[in-house]
Amino acid sequence: MAITASLIGALLSLSACSQNGQALAQEACTHVHRSLADYTLSLRTGTPAATVAILQKKAQNELRSALPLAAAANSDDGSWNSLMTTISESATIDESHLVAALRAQCVVADTNLNVNPSPSPGS
Numbered sequence: 354m355a356i357t358a359s360l361i362g363a364l365l366s367l368s369a370c371s372q373n374g375q376a377l378a379q380e381a382c383t384h385v386h387r388s389l390a391d392y393t394l395s396l397r398t399g400t401p402a403a404t405v406a407i408l409q410k411k412a413q414n415e416l417r418s419a420l421p422l423a424a425a426a427n428s429d430d431g432s433w434n435s436l437m438t439t440i441s442e443s444a445t446i447d448e449s450h451l452v453a454a455l456r457a458q459c460v461v462a463d464t465n466l467n468v469n470p471s472p473s474p475g476s
Contacts, residue, residue: 374430375465381422381436382459388415389455392448409448416443436462 372380388411394400395408423437436458439451 372425372429374426374428374433375462377422377426377429378433378436378462381419381426381440382462384415384419384422385440385455385459388412388419388448389452391415392452412448413443416440416448433462 391408391412395405395412400408420437420440423433423440426433427437435454439454439458443451
């Protein structure tokens, strides 16, 4: 419930920023990249258990920071639904299962490939 309330609050504040879906997705992916970097560091052989726990907590917090941005991107442009949904899954699914999808979705955001075709004249 608290996550929903904070998500709604973040969406309302972001809607005033007049960013488009692409820019919001890129911003969300900045947090995703940080999360993946921390998560990858946590997997290094020989990393002390306490450090692993800290890095994985930081990774999870970055995904939490990415979620309202991805939701706002999706609100602006529904084609960002997969990014938002994958990030939201991190609340119940271990990040190891999401790494490939998160990377792939952020490649799209970061390379600006998510361009919806313009309607044909007279459509």
